[in-house]
Amino acid sequence: MASLAASPAFSLLKSTKAITSSASTRARASLLPIPSKPTSTRPLGFSAVLDNSHRFSLHVASKVHHSARGKGSRGVVSMAKKSVGDLSSAELKGKKVFVRADLNVPLDDNQTITDDTRIRAAIPTIKYLIDNGAKVILSTHLGRPKGVTPKFSLAPLVPRLSELLGIEVKKADDCIGPEVESLVASLPEGGVLLLENVRFYKEEEKNDPEFAKKLASLADLYVNDAFGTAHRAHASTEGVTKFLKPSVAGFLLQKELDYLVGAVSNPKRPFAAIVGGSKVSSKIGVIESLLEKCDILLLGGGMIFTFYKAQGLSVGSSLVEEDKLELATSLLAKAKAKGVSLLLPTDVVVADKFAPDANSKVVPASGIEDGWMGLDIGPDSIKTFNEALDTTQTVIWNGPMGVFEMEKFAAGTEAVANKLAELSEKGVTTIIGGGDSVAAVEKVGVAGVMSHISTGGGASLELLEGKVLPGVIALDEAITVTV
């Protein structure tokens, strides 16, 4: 951490506070005290805790009504989302269950699935329903079609789904209407019918109530397991819940919430966040939200040059968002005020052009010359990041450290992937928050050892920003009261 570490600016960024000092405060802050007299006017707010069984609970402050309690008494009303696992065999046997999954998988020009992660992730919920004698009506979107578009048909998904489920999955050519209704009527217990791409109807994305009602009319109850689409208020993710009860969360949705909300809001500490990617502008919300929760924040990727420039360093022709210099300064100040140890890379790999065959060299953060652009973090930074990560118990990662698509600039991203794999094997909770970081851990071949890899890009970013997802909030609550 040679030059930058020695600079006054850098030392200001380092926390002087013991890393664990705020842990208990933060844990307490995530509990809602039961008020001493009845109230219906508490401010709107959300917080999340993991209970002893590691189950995510969403606390909806605005909806809490309590009877009088003695002054000073504390308790928690847990409004966890009801899960498909809460439904017994008796409640499921013979029932038609509308399952919204996110099977929006990449297909190549031959209509071959190039990554089946999302299909595999949807299997536990479907299997649970099959094993309990339900009739599964499976729905998803694929791509962003404008009307009926053959290349976005779900037909290529059927063989893989059938193989993974070990049964012959039937497919409908539509997602509503008489043909679908008759296929549903002939569905046996334990059978699966895949409806055609729900986005073939523009009413889906418009969250049209009449369309939602038609989808709902096919089934007796609703399971949302489409985490990747939970940030969309669409007919099959949100509208349908108004017509189908119960409406519950699938196992994948539950797991995503457990990690991206539960483990992040109430982490084993020290808790580090690693944020990279191209631009600071697309990660402002995530950084601000994580600054409230983490002990260590490591920044990498193209966004670091905006931070460098804000500190008066030369950045050559590196990616810089000129209109975000003040924001970068304020984020650094915020980290300091919050006692978060924020580490910026102290050296970078620079290139003379944005190309795989560019000339490259390693320079200190303060040594980027005109005509050169930073495309990866350097070896000193990797070492310092690794040392910081060695102290942690929970790590969340979103966004690559460099232009990892080009071999010459992939070392920083691959080093983080390998470090997280090593930590995960030692029992540290490691969460990969979607997007390109997922591609990076897959490229390095360490995806299997991470505690959690999110199946949602936009949805995981929104959750990490602290937003409430429409597809989640619409589901039934399983209210438990703990005093």
Ligand SMILES: Nc1ncnc2c1ncn2[C@@H]1O[C@H](COP(=O)(O)OP(=O)(O)OP(=O)(O)O)[C@@H](O)[C@H]1O
């Ligand atoms: N120093 C850099 N200069 C320019 N681009 C960079 C740099 N470092 C990383 N990138 C690019 O940033 C892109 C990823 O940024 P993005 O903000 O989209 O991250 P993400 O959140 O992981 O991805 P997604 O948008 O898919 O969720 C990669 O394509 C990578 O090549």
Ligand SMILES: O=C(O)[C@H](O)COP(=O)(O)O
């Ligand atoms: O791939 C995704 O992020 C989800 O399937 C959501 O797709 P969308 O961005 O087209 O809504």
